[in-house]
Amino acid sequence: MAGGAGIIERFYREVMEGGNLDLINELGSESYTEHEEPMPGQPPGLDGIRFYVNTFRSAFPDIKAKAIEPVISAGDMETTRVVLTGTHDGEFLGIAPTGKTVEFNTMDMIRVENGKAVEHWGVTDLLKLMQQIGAVRT
Template identity: 30%
Template sequence: MSDRSAPNSRYKNHVLALNHAFNTGDLAGVDDLLTPDFAERDMPPGPEGYKAAVRQLRAALANARSEVLGLVAEGSTVVLRVRLTGVHVGEIVGVAPTRRKVDVEQIHFYEGRDGRLATHHYIRDDLALLDQLGVRSDVSATMYLRPGRQTKHGYMARFAG
């Protein structure tokens, strides 16, 4: 392994370890993976903020599972694509428990610094999540934002005979 690829491998392994920690709920090793000033949107800084986010999401989704669909690293940046599944048993995105199954994809961006992960940004498909929770009344609106996904209620259904 060259010196140039070492950070890629290290940061990729850190991201996979975080995903494993999410899946198991065992957050004991998270402090070793994140910088003391780790920054995640909408959460307090540091490893404690990250752990609080994981606990909150795991409390909202029974049998929560984050399946890795893709992982790419370039320099100190790692991009992770996952499928998040579970059963909605606690408040999530302001929605009270529905006991419905959830199956959504997410993309996570991590930036490493000094051998640890320093920042985390993500893109979630909250429209799909709200659809699955049964709280959106206009399902067809998601067709404009999620091309390639068609349902019997979607945009193209309006033109069907």
């Protein structure tokens, strides 16, 4: 698989949406480093990715990547914006299920070596998500 665009899209389509956690080892390097602020209890490395995915899939079992665009590549770096949607049907960071539908953005930038993500920088708009489930006032 060439380039990070395939990695990012496969991550969102097959791991986040499809729940294929085994694919994390194929997409990410053992030396993977996460630069995004961790969620409470999130471990480092590939285990941290599994934790992130499990947290979102448990809380939003119907999570979908509504949009993955634009993908911009430069050398060994790839970046994209992703719009995620889902229904809050499970506990999320201590917030009981509300049944509310959410839509929020993430921005992802990865560095790729030998066809695997070795570093990730990202921003997940948790404020917007928390506002939509009523955990934070607008």
